[in-house]
Amino acid sequence: MTDLVLPAAPTVPAAMRALDAMQLELSQAATYEQIGDVIRKAEALRVLFKEVEEVEHRAQLTIVLGKRRIGEELKKIPKANKHQFPKLGKSTTSIKHSERSRMGKLAAIPEKTIRETSAMLQANGKDATVSGLLQELAYQGKSQARADKLNGLAAKALPLGQFNVAVIDPPWRSKTWSDKGMDRAADNHYPTMSLDDIKALPVSRMMAKRAMIGLWITVPFIGILHEVLDAWAFEYKSMLTWDKVTPGTGVWLKNQTEHLVIASRGGFPAPEPGSQISSLYREKRGAHSAKPEAVLDWIDLLYPVSPKIELFRRGPAREGWKAWGNESDG
Numbered sequence: 001m002t003d004l005v006l007p008a009a010p011t012v013p014a015a016m017r018a019l020d021a022m023q024l025e026l027s028q029a030a031t032y033e034q035i036g037d038v039i040r041k042a043e044a045l046r047v048l049f050k051e052v053e054e055v056e057h058r059a060q061l062t063i064v065l066g067k068r069r070i071g072e073e074l075k076k077i078p079k080a081n082k083h084q085f086p087k088l089g090k091s092t093t094s095i096k097h098s099e100r101s102r103m104g105k106l107a108a109i110p111e112k113t114i115r116e117t118s119a120m121l122q123a124n125g126k127d128a129t130v131s132g133l134l135q136e137l138a139y140q141g142k143s144q145a146r147a148d149k150l151n152g153l154a155a156k157a158l159p160l161g162q163f164n165v166a167v168i169d170p171p172w173r174s175k176t177w178s179d180k181g182m183d184r185a186a187d188n189h190y191p192t193m194s195l196d197d198i199k200a201l202p203v204s205r206m207m208a209k210r211a212m213i214g215l216w217i218t219v220p221f222i223g224i225l226h227e228v229l230d231a232w233a234f235e236y237k238s239m240l241t242w243d244k245v246t247p248g249t250g251v252w253l254k255n256q257t258e259h260l261v262i263a264s265r266g267g268f269p270a271p272e273p274g275s276q277i278s279s280l281y282r283e284k285r286g287a288h289s290a291k292p293e294a295v296l297d298w299i300d301l302l303y304p305v306s307p308k309i310e311l312f313r314r315g316p317a318r319e320g321w322k323a324w325g326n327e328s329d330g
Helices: 012-028 032-048 053-074 097-107 111-123 130-154 195-199 219-232 293-302
Strands: 163-168 207-218 235-243 257-265 280-282 308-311 321-324
Touching: 012 032, 012 053, 032 053, 053 097, 053 111, 053 130, 097 130, 111 130, 163 293, 195 219, 207 219, 219 235, 219 257, 293 308
Parallel strands: 163 207, 163 308, 235 280, 308 321
Antiparallel strands: 207 257, 235 257
16 A cells, blocks of 8 residues: 655645545555544545535545445454454554444445445535435435335225224324434334325225214324315314323424324214213323224224224234224234
């Protein structure tokens, strides 16, 4: 290997050539010292040309590739010598655990993928730093998983025209503060659907002429409730509020409630007088998105012989009910 020397006052073309040379050097580097030297010089050029996007982008990629090389070398360290960098014997204890973890993740990603993702981020005006790149790749992986689940859902045809009662828990798609704010979003737990996709569900065709539905909805979506009911040809009747005991997240308020909207059509009979329950039900929340079974107990008492179905149920169908959804067992 040759020593990389930066000119005293490099021009933009010279900086770009130097960064290209650094990337070639990385493919041959075998010690922590050599790789670290490349990273430091790339960082110096990034700072020097912070107003020149093409240099900053090339420098960011060089730094990422350098840390990927460190990750590759760290993986070669025998467990018995886990703090000794190979071919040098240099201690790696100064590398923070979180940084080692990121380098290890980079080492597991093909260089071609890193280059393509970096170019995509930069084309969209986003930083292609180590954190930004890993976050984007993780998001892409989750997006693909959601798409696969939705494709499976689309292939699972809804039974039409035979149910008098349905309880529907749509996977509402919430907005996040940024396109990376997925950690607490519903998309992080299951594939979500847009409002148009939810409205397009063939609920009207799957229900009998005389029917009722219970639609689970959270506070942020109350404003578009009637759009959904109109699309499904049902009329709003009432609403049960589930108090989850502990507050969750929210923008204006910390949401502690979820609502089961009761809607019907065709003169479907209301509960017998005296069989109504309170419009407020209190039960501590369980697993993400799980709904209280007690609500279904009440529906079973009211309409024991009516054909019933749950849409988007997780796990096996409740006794006496049908279930539909990509996580249901029918």
